[in-house]
Amino acid sequence: MVPTVLIAAVVGLALGVFLQKGRFCFxxxxxxxxxxxxxxxxxxxIAATLLTxxxxxxxxxxxxxxxxxxxxxxxxxxxxxxxxxxGMTYAGGCASGTLYRAGxxxxxxxxxxxxxxxxxxxxxxxxxxxxxxxxxxxxxGEGVSLFTVTSIPAGLLALAIAGGGLLVYATLxxxxxxxxxxxxxxxxASVRLTVLLAPIAGLRQFWRGTFEYFRNxxxxxxxxxxxxxxxxxxxxxxxxxxxxxxxWFTQVSIIGVTGPEARWMGYLLSQAGVEAESYDxxxxxxxxxxxxxxxxxxxxxxxxxxxxxxxxxxxxxxxxRVPKRRRLPNAVGGGLLMxxxxxxxxxxxxxxxxxxxxxxxxxxxVAAVGIVAGVYVMTHWIYREVGCAL
Amino acid sequence: MPSIDDVxxxxxxxxxxxxxxxxxxxxxxxxxxxEMCPYPQVEAKKGLQKLxxxxxxxxxxxxxxxxxxxxxxxxxxxxxQVWRSGDATYRIYLRKR
Numbered sequence: 067m068v069p070t071v072l073i074a075a076v077v078g079l080a081l082g083v084f085l086q087k088g089r090f091c092f093x094x095x096x097x098x099x100x101x102x103x104x105x106x107x108x109x110x111x112i113a114a115t116l117l118t119x120x121x122x123x124x125x126x127x128x129x130x131x132x133x134x135x136x137x138x139x140x141x142x143x144x145x146x147x148x149x150x151x152x153g154m155t156y157a158g159g160c161a162s163g164t165l166y167r168a169g170x171x172x173x174x175x176x177x178x179x180x181x182x183x184x185x186x187x188x189x190x191x192x193x194x195x196x197x198x199x200x201x202x203x204x205x206x207g208e209g210v211s212l213f214t215v216t217s218i219p220a221g222l223l224a225l226a227i228a229g230g231g232l233l234v235y236a237t238l239x240x241x242x243x244x245x246x247x248x249x250x251x252x253x254x255a256s257v258r259l260t261v262l263l264a265p266i267a268g269l270r271q272f273w274r275g276t277f278e279y280f281r282n283x284x285x286x287x288x289x290x291x292x293x294x295x296x297x298x299x300x301x302x303x304x305x306x307x308x309x310x311x312x313x314w315f316t317q318v319s320i321i322g323v324t325g326p327e328a329r330w331m332g333y334l335l336s337q338a339g340v341e342a343e344s345y346d347x348x349x350x351x352x353x354x355x356x357x358x359x360x361x362x363x364x365x366x367x368x369x370x371x372x373x374x375x376x377x378x379x380x381x382x383x384x385x386x387r388v389p390k391r392r393r394l395p396n397a398v399g400g401g402l403l404m405x406x407x408x409x410x411x412x413x414x415x416x417x418x419x420x421x422x423x424x425x426x427x428x429x430x431x432v433a434a435v436g437i438v439a440g441v442y443v444m445t446h447w448i449y450r451e452v453g454c455a456l
Numbered sequence: 457m458p459s460i461d462d463v464x465x466x467x468x469x470x471x472x473x474x475x476x477x478x479x480x481x482x483x484x485x486x487x488x489x490x491e492m493c494p495y496p497q498v499e500a501k502k503g504l505q506k507l508x509x510x511x512x513x514x515x516x517x518x519x520x521x522x523x524x525x526x527x528x529x530x531x532x533x534x535x536x537q538v539w540r541s542g543d544a545t546y547r548i549y550l551r552k553r
Binding site: 089091093094097098101102104106158159170171172174297378382383384385387388389390393396445448449451452 | 466489490491492493494495497498501502505518519520521524525528529531540542543544545
């Protein structure tokens, strides 16, 4: 039996390295898509989520898993997610982005982390009131993962969803590749033919792209040292993150960031003499009455920072970066909104978009919509002078 | 672990000498040290709006993702090149089309 703390170290380091080298950023993924239709990182995020879903579905089907995270669902996901989405766009880094950028030496993101902590603490204090005034009226049902309620084998279900996603994607890229200007279309039949051929053309393009990717991957191995110092394709990050997530799922749980961070806050406060356990939110919700102590997932996210630090140092990307004074509101405000939003949802971009969708949690579908809506609104505000594409 | 720079949309890299030469002829230099995405993207777009076709805008940054995101953000408005110092500072050269 491998000690869990070792698994936490391996998974955390791997996540940190792949996030940093692939510049895997959820804010970038949605913000840049809305701002100027750049879908490069968006595709990486979707690929990682679908791949993880397939492997988690298979692991669940055969019983190799430790547990799902399925909070009760309702409008809390939408409201909290929206607040979180606003916060992460304003801060310039999501929950995972903040961690790896802290590791790259950005003092601004250490400040963001600090104020996320303030957000967690404020939430813990307000929790009894919020339970009656916010969670109860806005919660509609018990949390559930679709894997557990359908009669379709989980692995098959995941493959079907991923296959469906691929087909939609293939149709989209196929359409843009086979679109003929209207004046060149001879008749309606050729238009219909184009529509029918789009998925096939798209799939061929996808296959060529994938083949090209693996060929380049093989080429990169010829000079592993030089290759390792260059930035990596988001697809490499997606594959690496999936690997780490599968290991974590079979050994510990799904991947979360802000949950463990909120536990860190409780733990650090208790070390400073605050009776964190006497607050319901820390005592009975986050630490589930087990006592305020360092848990495995807390160790894991700590190692994400270490992994990102090592990767950045290796690539020559590490330096201590001092923020400009005019960006301090971004760190303070963004951090507070992320901390509070991730508790109100509950869950951050990793818990809800990456892990939550990969485990088909109903709550996370709602929360993901809220997060993306928040990014959309905030992107339009930040780009108000130069305009957004969407 | 392997890297696949060929498929990441990174702009062409400038040599140290060429980077310094070009910096001297820049029409607008933006200090983006310590700045986070998306502000360098927004500033680059604003800066290009002020420039004439053929003018050169240089951004100095210590934010790695900017070397990819800023050229992506300005799109067809400018041709992009990048210079990497090797110790976490970068310059992005945008020549307005």
